Amino acid sequence: LSDKEQSIHASWEDNAAAWVEAIHQGRIESRVQVTNAAVVSAVREVARARVLDIGCGEGWLCRAAAKVGLAAVGFDGSAALIAEAEKLGGGEYQLLSYDDFAADPFRAGGVFDTVICNYSLLGEDVLPMLRGAAAVLEPGGRLIVQTLHPLSAVGADDRYEDGWRVEDFSGMGSGFKTHMPWYFRTIGSWISQIRLSGLQLVECREPIISERPMPASLLLIAARPSDI
Amino acid sequence: LSDKEQSIHASWEDNAAAWVEAIHQGRIESRVQVTNAAVVSAVREVARARVLDIGCGEGWLCRAAAKVGLAAVGFDGSAALIAEAEKLGGGEYQLLSYDDFAADPFRAGGVFDTVICNYSLLGEDVLPMLRGAAAVLEPGGRLIVQTLHPLSAVGADDRYEDGWRVEDFSGMGSGFKTHMPWYFRTIGSWISQIRLSGLQLVECREPIISERPMPASLLLIAARPSDI
Numbered sequence: 001l002s003d004k005e006q007s008i009h010a011s012w013e014d015n016a017a018a019w020v021e022a023i024h025q026g027r028i029e030s031r032v033q034v035t036n037a038a039v040v041s042a043v044r045e046v047a048r049a050r051v052l053d054i055g056c057g058e059g060w061l062c063r064a065a066a067k068v069g070l071a072a073v074g075f076d077g078s079a080a081l082i083a084e085a086e087k088l089g090g091g092e093y094q095l096l097s098y099d100d101f102a103a104d105p106f107r108a109g110g111v112f113d114t115v116i117c118n119y120s121l122l123g124e125d126v127l128p129m130l131r132g133a134a135a136v137l138e139p140g141g142r143l144i145v146q147t148l149h150p151l152s153a154v155g156a157d158d159r160y161e162d163g164w165r166v167e168d169f170s171g172m173g174s175g176f177k178t179h180m181p182w183y184f185r186t187i188g189s190w191i192s193q194i195r196l197s198g199l200q201l202v203e204c205r206e207p208i209i210s211e212r213p214m215p216a217s218l219l220l221i222a223a224r225p226s227d228i
Numbered sequence: 229l230s231d232k233e234q235s236i237h238a239s240w241e242d243n244a245a246a247w248v249e250a251i252h253q254g255r256i257e258s259r260v261q262v263t264n265a266a267v268v269s270a271v272r273e274v275a276r277a278r279v280l281d282i283g284c285g286e287g288w289l290c291r292a293a294a295k296v297g298l299a300a301v302g303f304d305g306s307a308a309l310i311a312e313a314e315k316l317g318g319g320e321y322q323l324l325s326y327d328d329f330a331a332d333p334f335r336a337g338g339v340f341d342t343v344i345c346n347y348s349l350l351g352e353d354v355l356p357m358l359r360g361a362a363a364v365l366e367p368g369g370r371l372i373v374q375t376l377h378p379l380s381a382v383g384a385d386d387r388y389e390d391g392w393r394v395e396d397f398s399g400m401g402s403g404f405k406t407h408m409p410w411y412f413r414t415i416g417s418w419i420s421q422i423r424l425s426g427l428q429l430v431e432c433r434e435p436i437i438s439e440r441p442m443p444a445s446l447l448l449i450a451a452r453p454s455d456i
Contacts, residue, residue: 158441195430225456
């Protein structure tokens with residue numbers, strides 16, 4: 001793991017309680033207004049029976065999937081978040097690092113018709129995770145990746161190019177102890193990573209909050225080339 | 229043709245002389261600085277022998293293709309621009325409306341290993357043109373679409389959503405007599421149109437001018453699903 005990727009991991013442990021609180025209280029406006037619904041809607045459209053939530057955190061998306069009749073399996077690298085997920089239930093949860101998943105994707109729980117990465121690919125090297133996701137997709141399966149939309153994440157002083165940024169969790173409530181590095185990726189770069197993983201892009205959605213001019217997220221749906 | 233699409237066609241006839249002058253004088257900064265080189269570079273990478281330039285205008289891209297040893301065929305719906313292209317040479321040019329191409333794509337000149345739409349899909353209904361392009365692609369062929377990058381085309385008062393806009397040709401020199409309606413399309417919408425045409429996205433490039441923060445164009449490369 002690079003220093004930055006270790007910092008991402010450490011920040012989730014440090015901020016787990018604050019994050020759980022932010023999710024429970026609906027403190028992340030874009031999630032409440034549009035991106036939670038966008039990913040749940042995509043899952044409902046493509047999932048058939050069993051979904052894997054990569055970087056499931058405290059498990060809200062597994063619980064949402066369970067509510068619509070899906071068997072949900074989630075893993076996360078944060079022990080604190082997995083403990084919370086197990087407390088809240090709704091799915092089958094596992095403490096599993098991204099490196100361990102990449103090394104042997106099947107240990108997350110076999111194969112799935114839908115694999116979801118909802119704001120959970122935060123590092124520079126996402127390819128091992130995407131390849132792992134591709135490996136555990138059943139025939140006809142779909143990968144759903146939701147992430148920050150580059151349009152929303154480019155500030156006045158930023159260039160539109162791949163690179164590390166810092167999340168300070170401002171506006172998400174108190175209790176966040178540690179800033180988190182995250183890797184900004186252009187749309188072209190996301191599409192390239194998906195293709196390098198052996199999958200093929202099926203759809204690119206850009207959910208938008210009705211009062212805002214810019215899309216709140218980028219939601220990519222991909223499949224094996226033989227399945228489209 | 230819709231009223232707007234008729235206006236696009238009429239504007240090219242009205243503005244042909246001013247457009248030819250703007251191209252010859254290098255008055256469109258983004259083209260001179262990055263987007264001309266971006267499309268020529270993509271053509272050099274993917275083309276093998278024979279390329280079709282849809283909406284070739286006065287033919288600069290056909291001439292650039294000819295310079296690197298490719299046989300270039302171009303068509304355009306503007307008689308004035310095709311007359312200029314024929315005067316300047318470098319390719320095989322044809323006056324052909326988009327509707328006539330869509331109705332029988334092979335009349336543009338058979339099949340091609342590369343089909344290019346360089347800022348030439350300006351209307352709302354691009355699917356008949358993309359389907360035509362797909363129809364004339366040889367096995368292993370590639371479609372290259374370069375267009376305005378939505379990031380560069382979203383002003384402070386605009387929403388990021390498909391819809392008609394107006395090009396006033398300001399900053400491109402004098403002599404432009406008629407404004408041109410054009411259809412703004414989100415990245416998700418471009419990707420969807422390509423998929424609906426039966427092609428599959430291979431790559432999404434976002435050429436950037438080094439001193440500017442935002443990409444100057446969106447360059448999509450697509451192929452038949454069986455060819456990737």
